[in-house]
Structures are given as structure tokens and as C-alpha cells.
Amino acid sequence: MPQPQLPTSDPGKPSRRGVLKLAYASLWLALVGAVGLGLGAVLRLISSGGGSPQDQPVEMGQPGGLAVGQAKAHGPVALVRDAGGYFALSLVCPHLGCRPAWHKAQSRFLCPCHGSSFALDGARLSGPAPKGLGHVALKITGDKLVAHPSQPVDPATRLQS
């Protein structure tokens, strides 16, 4: 007479082998995803010419449209004009990297994050920023002013127009 077989495992419960397969599959997918993200970042860096978007040249229009003593933001840089001529300031706060904005009424750049303030020439006036805003290269290309955020220049540099 045949003996009844006892079940070796609960049919509703996943087997240990199944759990391990699922864990390996999840790990594999996470690894493939991480490699894909890293590859995407490298390709974006290569296609942008090797720098971040903040380092790309910024076209600022034709000279002549800015009064002496004023500044105008163009993304990560500001076009500024003083009695000596035009120059460009990096709008990356030297404290923690926020973007200061020009406040015409107060004649200064103010950082919205922790309140650092900077004079028209970029010099630090107050706040936690350890230094002033950086001066970057400003050139005329064709008939347009173009700032080059990745090229620091001496703060005394001016472009005549």
C-alpha cells in the first residue's frame, strides 16, 4: 500500500531559490541602471565640450545698452559697466554657490541664500562669502559681447567700447 507523501514546502510561500533569484535580478538591474546613468553623464559632458553648462560662453548682446554704474544678469554671469568700461562677473556666490542678483535700487548684488552682498565691481561688502565675485573674460565676437565664465581675469580688466 503506497504511503501518502508529505509536502516538502508550503506551495504559497516562495522558495529560498526563488528569493535568491529575485535578489540577483534586482541587483543586476540596479547595476545596469547605474552604469547607464554614468554613461549618460559622460556623454553629456563630452557633447558639451567638457565643461558644465555654467562654463559655456554667454552671449550678452551688443555693447552700448547698459548705463554706467549698472549691471545686467545673463544666466551665470553679469555684464557690468563702470566708468572704466565693461566687464563680466561670475554670478556664482563664493560662499556656497547660489546665484546673486543685481539690485538696482541698492546698487549691489545680493545673494538670496545667506545674504552676502557685493559691490558693482564684485567686491564683497557683507555676509558669509569669503571673497568677492570673480571676474571672467569678456570679449567681442562679431558685434556681440561674449562672457567666458571658465576664464578668470584680473579684476582691473575692462573692455572699452
Ligand code: FES
Ligand atoms: S551662498 Fe551666497 S551667501 Fe551663502
